[in-house]
Amino acid sequence: MADQPVVRRRVVKTGISEERTNNSKVQSQYQPYKDAAWGFINHWYPALFSNELPEDHVEGIQICGIPIVLRRVDGKIYALKDQCLHRGVRLSEKPMCFDKETISCWYHGFTFNLESGLLSTIVANPNDKLVGTTGITTYPVQEVAGMIFVFVREDDFPDADVPPLSEDLPVRFPENSERFPHPLWPAAPSVLDENAVALGMHRTGFGNWRIACENGFDNAHILVHKDNTIIHAMDWVLPLGILPTADDCIATVEDEKGPKGLVQWLFTEKWAPVMENKQLGLKIENTKGRPYRTSVVLPGVLMVENWPEEHVVQYEWYVPITDDTHEYWEVLVRVCPSDADRKKFQYRFDRVYKPLALHGFNDCDLYAREAMQNFYADGTGWDDEQLVATDVSPITWRKVASRWNRGIAKPGRGVAGALKTTSLRFKDTADGLRPGYKVPKIPDEE
Ligand code: FES
Structure with missing residues (x-):
């Protein structure tokens, strides 16, 4: 052992310097920002370019952990929460629209009014007592210069408080x-x-x-x-x-x-x-x-x-x-x-x-x-x-x-990317589908 050379290392100080401009006092002035990992909610965000949503087209996206479905009818764009209140599937995965006023969930037929988000009927259960008593959140939309903006809000954010774009x-x-x-x-x-x-x-x-x-x-x-x-x-x-x-x-x-x-x-x-x-x-x-x-x-x-x-x-x-x-x-x-x-x-x-x-x-x-x-x-x-x-x-x-900011977005619940290690995330990645913004559509039967 005695003839083993002694290795001397020069130690470079790597501790946090007092000279840095963001000391703890400065940091305390932006704690809300540090908490905003999922973004700021109750703000206007771009959702799609106009040409990505042609007439009668349906598209699903996700902003601040909130799934959102957009549909254009007679030129007007509607945006609703893209999470069926029955059992949570995304309406945009397999769009099903029977008229100009509603969008239906392709799984068990819960049907929502585009304007109000209200559960207006259920395809094969129209007399259920839940109909008319509940609904999904809607989001204000504005289209300018070939871009579609959506006001991404908390479920209880009042219409009257929505600021101009x-x-x-x-x-x-x-x-x-x-x-x-x-x-x-x-x-x-x-x-x-x-x-x-x-x-x-x-x-x-x-x-x-x-x-x-x-x-x-x-x-x-x-x-x-x-x-x-x-x-x-x-x-x-x-x-x-x-x-x-x-x-x-x-x-x-x-x-x-x-x-x-x-x-x-x-x-x-x-x-x-x-x-x-x-x-x-x-x-x-x-x-x-x-x-x-x-x-x-x-x-x-x-x-x-x-x-x-x-x-x-x-x-x-x-x-x-x-x-x-x-x-x-x-x-x-x-x-x-x-x-x-x-x-x-x-x-x-x-x-x-x-x-x-x-x-x-x-x-x-x-x-x-x-x-x-x-x-x-x-x-x-x-x-x-x-x-x-x-x-x-x-x-x-x-x-x-x-x-x-008008609110700190809460971590997404029951949505893509809320948990990083789900079997679906692994399956999609293995299939060559990267985690992304738009909802991939379920292909029609061939
Ligand atoms: Fe939508 Fe059942 S999950 S109707």
Whole structure:
């Protein structure tokens, strides 16, 4: 034993530093956010693009652990809880509609009124005493610019308290041009503008919605885009990161009526772009300025103004499906008054921005968020992370979201993904079906 060499290890201190910006006092100001693994409820969320729900079509989705079925009848869209109150199957798995007013459960025939959710009959048991005494929750719906939004609410949330969609969308221009001037670009469009066209896509991200959301406006994350094709094809200057230089580098938006969130004063003297790291021999050499500004509002809507080109705005939503999956929405909005404008925008979207920005560039965000998931999956990551000065953005967001959310979603019950180790989850995965947002339909008998 004596001739065995002694191995000396240099011990690097890995304890949590007192210098971190999110000490326990700061953390206590965003406890509700830490509790919101399943999302914030009683908010408006995008559900589908309009073209995903043609006339008389039925589709099932899941938001904040709540299963929701949508049906379009004579152009009008209805949304109800997609969980039969008899024995819990999803109505959307095998849609059965006998008239324009109802949707029936394909299993034992419980039939619900689309408008009220009331149990209006049972196919083979119309005189049962349960009929007319109970029902399923309905959800307010609004369709704008080719997108369908649903107000995802608790079962007892009153109709009278449903806020307008505009309160859950980013700040608008030109109404806010004086408050949030944007001299470097034209006013950012909104899905609520006349002639607004929203083009985009949505896909399932495998991670909690909060770590996805924070990525979008975290000014240090742009490092993941350093080598992206669109950056170099366009010769855009994208800094290695952007450092805050003033205490008021972020404006919170907390008007009584209106969206709640924050706007970052990017591309002003309040933030300094970092173009070089001499120690590592890194330098940004591109030459074309690409100024943009990010903001975020409840329930987790990112707006990137002046991106990826002038007159266009990029919106992103990170819609919680479960506590470990979210639906990632990437949408470009432009006001297109004429058919020719629409065609031009669609062409540019198909040929340039979908492949290079919504894929390409944003694919890097998706894998970066998924790379964080294991650290946060059991909730301990929120305590163990050691944040720095650039993380002022997520910290501010967490505090605002904690102050103004309309409710913390409860963990899903009796729904896909509520339990991670059910035989069905394993079966679906083995069959090549990833956990996702839309309900797969039971195939018709062949
Ligand atoms: Fe729906 Fe029985 S489960 S009617």
